[in-house]
Structure formats: structure tokens, C-alpha cells
Amino acid sequence: MGTxxxxxQLLEKGWTISPIMQEIYSYPYKKIVKREAQLAEIKHGExxxxxGCGAIPFTAIFLREIxxxxxxxxxxxxxxxxKAETLLKKRGLRNITLKLGNGASIDLSEYSVVVTALQVEPKKEILNNFFGTAPKGARLVMRAPRKIFYSSYEPVPVGYKPQGEVSQPMITFGKSLLYKGEKNNV
Ligand SMILES: C[S@@+](CC[C@H](N)C(=O)[O-])C[C@H]1O[C@@H](n2cnc3c(N)ncnc32)[C@H](O)[C@@H]1O
Structure with missing residues (x-):
């Protein structure tokens, strides 16, 4: 992982004691996650x-809220x-389940939508795991780092053609890509 x-990751862990920093840090992501939810056309009950939720699991919080x-x-x-568990308890958010595991190897068969953090890696193995274990019709949204950040954030592997994308106005990533759970995608 890059510097x-x-x-x-370290800052997130430190900021779990500061509600103000959590608010400032996660604020821009509400719109980001909303666009991702629209891109994946998430239906009721999915x-x-x-x-890759981190210590401040704002993507999970916004996905639940939206x-x-x-x-x-x-x-x-x-x-x-x-740290995420303590934070969710403090905020009284009981509807988010926390799970320890690696997205490159856990069984994804119970999920119809997967949204990845920018920092997740190895991206190729995560995509392969999604195509191998997620149900047909499942969607995976992957944040794609901008080229100038390739030394910090692993780029999305070539050869995996996304079925959709949405622009994102972030310094570190300019779009979120959509993949659908079909094994012949690669
Ligand atoms: C620093 S957080 C940022 C995410 C942000 N809090 C959010 O809600 O979108 C990124 C997290 O991804 C986790 N991560 C990276 N690769 C992963 C993988 N293959 N499986 C599970 N978690 C992963 C890291 O441990 C890290 O905590």
C-alpha cells in the first residue's frame, strides 16, 4: 500500500474520537455515494x-441512509x-453489520451490490472474486484513481471492461466504474 x-488509514483511526473531523472528512462522500447508488440501480431490499470500510465507515453509513x-x-x-464498531455504537447506528475479511477471497454470494473504497487492493483479485462468487446480476462499483495517483492507489486493472461509469469530482479519483456479475466479463 502506498504512503x-x-x-x-491512520488519520481515519485518529479521527474516530472527533465527530467534527468525521463530519468534515466524510461530507463530500455523501454525493459520491449517491451517484454510486444510482449507477448500481440499487433496489429496495438488496x-x-x-x-474496505475503514475506521470511519462513511460509505456504509451513506449507503444505508440513501x-x-x-x-x-x-x-x-x-x-x-x-474503531468502526465503537463509532457506530456512539452514533446509534445498529443497522450496519461489521465483518472481518478480505474482499479478494470472501464468498460474495449473499450480496447483490458491492461498493469498493479507493484504497482496496489487490483490485484484480477483488474483481475476479466478484465475478467468481457474486450472483449473476450483482453489481460492483469500483472507484478508479486518477493517473497522477497511480503510485499511491492501485489502478483498476486493464482488460476488465466496465458496463457503466459515473464522473466523480474528487482530487484522487475522477470516476466510479460499474461491473456486473457475469463470468464472461473478462
Ligand atoms: C482507509 S479506508 C477508507 C474507506 C472509507 N472509510 C469508506 O467508507 O469508504 C480503506 C480500507 O480498505 C481496507 N482494505 C483494503 N483492501 C482490502 C481488502 N482487499 N479487503 C478488505 N478491506 C480492504 C483497508 O484495510 C482500509 O481500512
Missing amino acids: LPKAV RILSL TGNPVTALDVDPVALE
């Missing part, structure tokens, strides 16, 4: 996975999950 994502659907927030880092 920038490592720093973000199970959603926020892949759709009202059941959301699971996954992270490979047990410390981030512990």
Missing part, C-alpha cells in the same frame, strides 16, 4: 457490501473494525 492510503437496505461493512484490518 497516501496508509496516511488516510444486500449491500461496503468493501437506500434503507441492509449493509455489511467489510475490512481486512481488525483495528479499523474495532
Whole structure:
């Protein structure tokens, strides 16, 4: 993992004690997640996975807020999950399930929508795992880093053709890509 994502990961952990910093940090993402929910055409009741939720699981929080659907927030880092658990409890958010695991290898068969954080890796294995285990018709949304950030954030692998995309006005990523769960996608 590059220096920038490592720093973000550390800052997230530190900011779990500051509601103001959480608010400032996550504020721009509400619109980002709304566009992603529209891109994936999330329907009522679909199970959603926020892949790489971090200590401040704002993608999961916004997905739950926007759709009202059941959301699971996954992270490979047990410390981030512990902090996320405390944060969700403090905010009284009981409808988000936290899960420890690696998005490149966990069984995704119970989820029809997967939304990945910019920092997730290895992206190729995550996509392969999605195509291999998610049900047909499932959608995966992947944030694609801008070229100038390729040394910090792993780019989306070539050879995987997205079925849709939406522009995102972020410094580190300019779009979110949509993949659909069909095994002949690669
Ligand atoms: C720093 S967070 C930022 C996410 C942000 N809080 C959100 O809600 O979108 C990114 C997290 O992704 C996790 N991560 C990276 N690769 C992963 C993978 N393959 N499976 C699960 N979690 C992963 C990291 O451990 C890190 O905590």
C-alpha cells in the first residue's frame, strides 16, 4: 500500500474520537455515494457490501441512509473494525453489520451490490472474486484513481471492461466504474 492510503488509514483511526473531523472528512462522500447508488440501480431490499470500510465507515453509513437496505461493512484490518464498531455504537447506528475479511477471497454470494473504497487492493483479485462468487446480476462499483495517483492507489486493472461509469469530482479519483456479475466479463 502506498504512503497516501496508509496516511488516510491512520488519520481515519485518529479521527474516530472527533465527530467534527468525521463530519468534515466524510461530507463530500455523501454525493459520491449517491451517484454510486444510482449507477448500481440499487433496489429496495438488496444486500449491500461496503468493501474496505475503514475506521470511519462513511460509505456504509451513506449507503444505508440513501437506500434503507441492509449493509455489511467489510475490512481486512481488525483495528479499523474495532474503531468502526465503537463509532457506530456512539452514533446509534445498529443497522450496519461489521465483518472481518478480505474482499479478494470472501464468498460474495449473499450480496447483490458491492461498493469498493479507493484504497482496496489487490483490485484484480477483488474483481475476479466478484465475478467468481457474486450472483449473476450483482453489481460492483469500483472507484478508479486518477493517473497522477497511480503510485499511491492501485489502478483498476486493464482488460476488465466496465458496463457503466459515473464522473466523480474528487482530487484522487475522477470516476466510479460499474461491473456486473457475469463470468464472461473478462
Ligand atoms: C482507509 S479506508 C477508507 C474507506 C472509507 N472509510 C469508506 O467508507 O469508504 C480503506 C480500507 O480498505 C481496507 N482494505 C483494503 N483492501 C482490502 C481488502 N482487499 N479487503 C478488505 N478491506 C480492504 C483497508 O484495510 C482500509 O481500512
